[in-house]
Amino acid sequence: MQTILVTGGAGFIGANFILQARKEQWANVINLDKLTYASNLQNLAELETDPNYHFVQGDIGNFELINYLLEQYQPDAILNFAAESHVDRSILNPxxxxxxxxxxxxxxxxxxxxxxxxxxxxxxxxxxxxxxxTDEVYGSLQPQDPAFREDTPYAPNSPYAASKASSDHFVRAYYHTYGLPTLTTNCSNNYGPRQFPEKLIPLTILNALDQQPLPIYGDGQNIRDWLYVTDHCEAIYLVLQQGKVGETYNIGGLDEKANLTVVEKICAILDDLAPKSNVHYSSLITFVKDRPGHDRRYAIDCSKIHQDLGWKPQENFDSGLLKTVQWYLANSVWVEQVRSGAYKNWLKQNYENRNS
Structure with a gap:
């Protein structure tokens, strides 16, 4: 069995990948994570007794630590999930x-x-x-523009997108200059279990349950392509095993939805699964001042990974969203553990002073 060094494996996508990798016996896993605010080792608690899973706390920027781990564990692959990933936070602290x-x-x-x-x-x-x-490296699309392809020029519009674009270019350069066998995947918006509740879907679910405002930027018509995290993990493993060295593969959910539509769908599910007497959750929707440089639309053309590797998403948005809401309703202990004072302070900083 392969051994993979996974960086950022205690975060949302990384943890879901590791759980899937061990369940499906894809690989032995070494998980390196810095344990920043969005990391949560509770995501991986079920692997504590797994002899083929090892956790190391540390930073990918620590060159000596990376050297030590590579020599110690001799991995067959490195899978880099480690990243700061929230646009709003990149605006406040690039x-x-x-x-x-x-x-x-x-x-x-x-x-x-x-x-x-x-x-x-x-x-x-x-x-x-x-x-x-991420797909954010490609910039923003107009309503009638074709979806992002692997050869779409980069046009990042936020500090987050610019930092990811830079990292993508370094990966490409290390393949072309040194021959390092690299692969890059650019995904659309992920959602699903274990996502830190600063992102739209978990934020909406948890605010609604607390009867707090559901903030929507601008007119709510910013469009994203939604990808269920399990589908994403399957695609990543397929690229790792069968992808052509030096290539980029776009991974999308083929489900474009406006932010307002997403929030309304969550409200409808909660009305059914966790109803409040004489009140609809949609009454909590609050439009707030848009964030700077807010991209209007993202969409992924994932025909390359479908044609070359045979992958396509198995979950549609409605089925994936229902599973996601059900997970948050069933995991209240996890929710309370991640909603720390620091998280509440960030919500106050980011949303309280925006004009309705």
Missing amino acids: HDFIQTNVVGTFQLLEASRLYWQKLSSPKQQQFRFLHVS
């Missing part, structure tokens, strides 16, 4: 995004290159460095 997404990815690449160059020829042929990125 420095953290540069340090983790740009400098951290560079340090990880450099350590990986040195490790890979010392491997035997057969192991060099088998080794992979897979970098997980």
Whole structure:
């Protein structure tokens, strides 16, 4: 069985991937995570007794630590989920995004290159460095524009998107300059269990249950392509196993929805599963001042990964959203653990002073 070094594995997508990897016996896993605010080891509590899963707390920017882990565990692949990932936070504090997404990815690449160059020829042929990125690097689409393709020019509009674009370019450069066998995936908006509740879907679910306002930026017509996290994890593993070295693969949910529509759908599900007497959750919807540089529309053309590797999403948005709401309703202990004072302070900082 392969051994994979997963970075950022205590976050939302990384944790879901690791759980799936161990359940399906895809690989032995070494999980390196810095344990920032959005990381949660409770996501992986069921693996505490798994002898083929190991957790290490640390930063991808720590070159010496990466070197040690590569020598100690001799992984067959590195899967880089580690990133600062929230646009609003990048607007308030871009420095953290540069340090983790740009400098951290560079340090990880450099350590990986040195490790890979010392491997035997057969192991060099088998080794992979897979970098997980975002559709936000492509910028914003108009309503009638075709969806983002792998050859769409980069046009990042937020500090977050710019930092991810930079990391993507470094990954590409390490393949073309040094021959490091890299792969890059650019995904659309993920949703599902275990997502930190600063993102739209879990924020809406939890605010609604608390009878708090449901903030929607601008007119609510910003459109995103929604990808269920389990589908994303399946695609990543497929790219890792069968993707062509040096290539980029776009991964989308093929489900474009306006933000207002998403919130209304959540409200309708909660009206059914957790009704409040004589009150509809949609009455909590509150339009707030838009955030700076808010991209209007994202959409992913994932025909390449479908044609080359045979992948397509199995979950549609309605079925995935229902599963997501049900998970949050059933995991109140997890919810309370992540909604710390720091999280509440951030909500106040980001939303309280926006004009309705």
